[in-house]
Amino acid sequence: GEDVEQSLFLSVREGDSSVINCTYTDSSSTYLYWYKQEPGAGLQLLTYIFSNMDMKQDQRLTVLLNKKDKHLSLRIADTQTGDSAIYFCAEMDHSWGKLQFGAGTQVVVTP
């Protein structure tokens, strides 16, 4: 199977940390990605992780990968109102760069 699943909604207070979770089923996934989509806009690549890594940090973003459980998470530190968006998890296997997306998590940041 090639399913990618995410929770649909997350509400977080400004200044707190957000954690968005994702699970995938394809054990041949080599790369996992996080994209951000603001209203009316395209998808912005936030970060990605290779499957032989456990963690990747990039400024306020931390990606954790548990390959055994096929679980990926994105932590946003000090969440700001500009972080309100839909966040998509996606996996890619070996073949031809085909990205499989989750349904997206709507993150709402409240003051």
Add this chain to the structure above:
Amino acid sequence: DTAVSQTPKYLVTQMGNDKSIKCEQNLGHDTMYWYKQDSKKFLKIMFSYNNKELIINETVPNRFSPKSPDKAHLNLHINSLELGDSAVYFCASSQDSGAGQPQHFGDGTRLSIL
């Protein structure tokens, strides 16, 4: 200096018409893609071209025909538009088709069928 640009941004048309969406990338990438995002925000790949050759062709009605005149351009022509074609269509590109190459997306074309 837009990296991946699509035109038009909005397209409203009647059922049965034929329409085209254009995409251009100035990143020097070899591979381009079309994705469809439905009303529930679910994204699914439709086609991919690597250096003008079709490499991914998902289960898409043959009313949809992609064309890549050169590796910087990938257009999507849709014949006999149906209500179910209403969606946002995203173009993307990557350095090549290999695993791990991040894909860069355009801002989307919002297609509404009346």
